[in-house]
Amino acid sequence: MAAPFLEKIAEYFGSPEPAIRLILSVLLGYPFALVYRWFFFHQSATVVHLFHTFSGLALATFNFGSQVFHSFLCVVIQFLMLRLMGRTVTCVLSSFIFQMTYLLTGYYYTATDEYDIKWTMPHCVLTLKLIGLALDYYDGGKEQSQITAEQKKSALSCTPSLLEVFGFSYFYGGFLVGPQFTLRNYQMLVSREMSDVPGQPPNSVVPAMKRFGLGLITLSIFAIGGPLYPASYYLTDEFEAHPFWYKCVYILVWVKINLYKYISCWLITEGVCVLSGLGYNGKNEKGEPQWDACANVRVWLFETTPLFTGTISSFNINTNAWVARHVFKRLKFMGNKLLSQMFTLLFLAVWHGLHSGYLICFSMEFIIVNVEKQAQALVRDSPLLTSIAQSHLYPLVYVVQQLIHWLFMGYPLVPFCLFTYDKWLKVYYSIYFCGHIFFFAAFLVLPYLRKVFVPRKRGSEKKED
DSSP states (O other), X not given: OHHHHHHHHHHHHTOOHHHHHHHHHHHTHHHXXXXXXXXXXXXXXXXHHHHHHHHHHXXXXXXXXXXXXXXXXXXHHHHHHHHHHOSSHHHHHHHHHHHHHHHHHHHHHHOOSSOOOSTHHHHHHHHHHHHHHHHHHHHTTSOGGXXXXXXXXXXXXXXXXXXXXXXXXXXXXXXXXXOOOOHHHHHHHHTTOSSXXXXXXXXXXXXXXHHHHHHHHHHHHHHHHGGGSOGGGGGSHHHHHSOHHHHHHHHHHHHHHHTHHHHHHHHHHHHHHHHHTTTOOOBOTTSOXXXXXXXXXXXXHHHHOOSHHHHHHHBSHHHHXXXXXXXXXXXXXXXXXXXXXXXXXXHHHHHHOSSXXXXXXXXXXXXXXXXXXXXXXXXXXXXXXXXXXXXXXXHHHHHHHHHHHHHHHHHHHHHHHHOSHHHHHHHHHHTTTHHHHHHHHHHHHHHHHHHHHSOOOTTOSOOOO
16 A cells, blocks of 8 residues: 555655655654644663664564665664673674674675665664774773773673663664664663753753754755756766766765755754754753754754854764774774775775775765865964965865865765766766866865975074085
């Protein structure tokens, strides 16, 4: 009965049926959160875990049918590893190897050269969640002096139960598209601590509706603009025939519109987390409750920043925080920040999938971010460039920055969205590898510009005899 109805909806909106199922599932998080607030908030932890488990499993089954067994199996095996291996490095390594291998095997057998919504999509979110669980459990066995303040917030002092791990894994506000959150935060939710009124349902309806409304706005932008600027257009003869400037403008507009696909889902699910209480993040200096614990996008920063690093900081926040906490900072033993950054981005590329486009995207991100840091240091250390940046000319500088920023945000995302080398290489050929040339030239030129614009410190010149 549901299938023909969904087919009609998909046909009406011109979207694939799996996409309609996903959007409906994300929206269903709101009635689930309301049911939790009204009927289960004051129930025992066992009842709450059961509610979260079965509601999440229902959404998973609605989207992926019998393939839900993949996530179920990985959750059970992760729990067994915690119980049988304990707080050991063996448990951490075994968890990492098993969960990543299972995910990559799933990619290998299901991946196509198109963007498909299949069981591997929520499973990549689950993979990080379960690996993070093993690391937090390991940290809980260390002496307090051996872990950082950040790790103390998520470290687990006792072994979680199977039902607790299931509730954590299938929580309807994070299973399908994220965000990432820790088991410790989930435990605080179940124990009624994630509220501005401890022990009572949080006053979070209005903040949740604000995120929901903003999510609908961004979803509408994507629904209207997405079909006008599809990634498939890059591969047409018509795109090939356009002049270079048109192709650059298309990339600039395309990336801005298409990123709303992700932003809309994150905003809507953030609203679910806020409504349930999981989004509670304590109170600020004024005593006002904050609801951004599950924020996966900072919309104002995303819309206004002229910097690549600013967009990265505003986008997929919880995943970036997870990777920073569990990968980048734990590679500190390497003694080289750039090397740690390279391995972190390599992990992100592999975690996204096996297509070459992911490797190209994150390798370009590494280059772009480091060139931008050099350019920022040049402007900061040069009195002349600083005065220009702070003068009445800044609005013009800002516009130019934004144009460059979004063009070269879109440039690495072309292979990210086209996946295979034959597709993204064709597009790069048609725009003459302009991004590679631009940043390679900037990498070579910036040191010389530094010599021109940055005055030498006193005593740095060699005294002549």
